[in-house]
Amino acid sequence: MRSYDVILDILSGIENQPEILFRQVGDRFLQVEYGRVQRAYLPDSFRIQAIDRKVNSENIEGLIETVPGLRTNLFHFDPDIITIEELIGIIKNIEKEFKSIDDVVIESRIIHLPIAFEDSETKKAVEKYIREVRPDAPNVIDGYNLKYIALCNGVTVDEAKKMILSTEWYNSGGGFWPGGGFFWPMDPRCALVVPKYNPPRTWTPEGAVGIGGPCVFTYTTPTGGGYQLFGRTIPTFQFSQKHPLFRESPFLYRSADRIKFHETTEEEILKIYEHVHDKTDYKYEIEEGKIVVKEYLDFYNSEEVQKGAQELKRKQEEAKKTAPKL
């Protein structure tokens, strides 16, 4: 009889931050988990990102890659070059350098992305879904998902759009689909939540923007998908690597990037596609920046923000009672 215990080590947290668990994942991976409770709390991710940058800057021999998520980080290593005990030791030492939350500051760019709400291309994806997958889909109202998004959150379509436009959306890390990122609202007053498609779509155009659960996703290539669609943005990935921004790698997003949407016309979006993929002379608007976690917590915990966030939660609770389930 063998033990099923997989927690190899535990490190106590700092201030109000949770303890850190080191979990075994086969012979090639280590998962570092923040706390035991399944919670979606951005400061956990900020800390993970800060540690992740530090670990990766040390060029540890045998460490193949890290895959940070919202409350976990997965370390992929070659066990014939570095032992798991050595790896845990290195991570623990770096964790200990962060004595308080004041020490946690992360580089975080702001990528400005134009968006056209309810454009004709993403509308085609919704039409195709109604035609070929689920004709009676309750999440399609007047041929689109925006009204359903509003309905689920107890707000109007204009209010929903305003929420999408007014917060910065933070990337807790990529995964699942090439070049994608999972974006969370920095401002809890803009934390829309919606169920995902059931069953999923078979096609979504490149650049479609949608929300599933609490996360926003920009579709990097045409694919299926389950997020409720609300518009279309510009390319965020380029397989062919023709545009100068993508020459080094086909990816736009890095972990901890923030995106900020501004509204534009569909015509403008289409023009940008041409300038990214064909003429390759579009200038992406990317600002260097950082997230100072202490400042973020002050903002997050301020009376005004908390009041607004609670108010939204109340509206969502109410809306849940009447919004059609999927």
Place this chain on the structure above:
Amino acid sequence: MLKVINGGIESLVEDYPGRLGYLSKGMAPAGAMDNIALRFANLIVGNPLTEAGLEIAGGYFEAEFGTNTVISITGSNMKPTINGEPVPMYEAIEVREGDVLKFDHFGETGFRSYIGIAGGIDVPIYLGSKSTCLFGNYGGYKGRKLQSGDILNFGKPSKNIRSLIGRKLKKNIIPEYTNEWEVKVMCGPNTCPDYITEEGMDYLFSHPFKIQLSSNRSAYRLEEIKISNFFAREDGGEGGSHPSNIIDHAYGMPGALNICGNTPVLLVADGPTLGGYICAFTIIKSDLWKIGQGTPGRDLVKFVSVSREEAAEERRKVESLFKEQSLV
């Protein structure tokens, strides 16, 4: 070069170890599903072990050679023939311009054959690998499986091809195939007591699981969990309503056993790199190849939990096979 006459069920360009380092960019490693068979195929024809070969899943692949060269065939025995004559496996065989290589369907054991070609396959290296990721339609030959009319070019052989003819793997080194695969795993990240009950973990190791017909290069689906007290939690908390839900975390890919609702799913080559389901254990590096030979709809998989030391010993044993001394 070779010209594909029939792409068969699923024939792909794959290398080893695939596209490493892009899990956080949403890119699975892809690569050969049976890395041992591919590496033997390369060893026999004098290629670097990491070189790309052809992965023939299911069978019926047929192609005509446009050049004289040397090839090797490893993996599942699909009764390969050249111009209708049976050819030996695990041996460097000479092919001439105009020769037609043809495979039957997958054998009594195993599901994938590999073709090694002296000099390897000349497809573009995308993000460090020649492997096809079918799920994302990139890499390999135009990001897709081979079809009739495709032309594959070869690389330059490392040795004089005449000197390669007749090289073969020693009989006792050829892996043993079966219809009931014993696969070694190490537990984690989500076990008991916090996610799965002790009875639940015992259940995973208690009997062989049938590989479902719907399995593919992304996911090997196994038969449903049939006990009621498998999960230790009522629900997934903020991760979702089902106790198999969790807030999205990265998967130990390839090799993670994902518990998706009540279905255990092995995430393999092209599988998702991150998602919202718990993972009970992960196949150890030395045993990943067995899944590549597991035949959907027919074979069974039985899991055995091993220690870190045993996993290291298994790696050492497997890695020691790929040397000239393994050849006759």
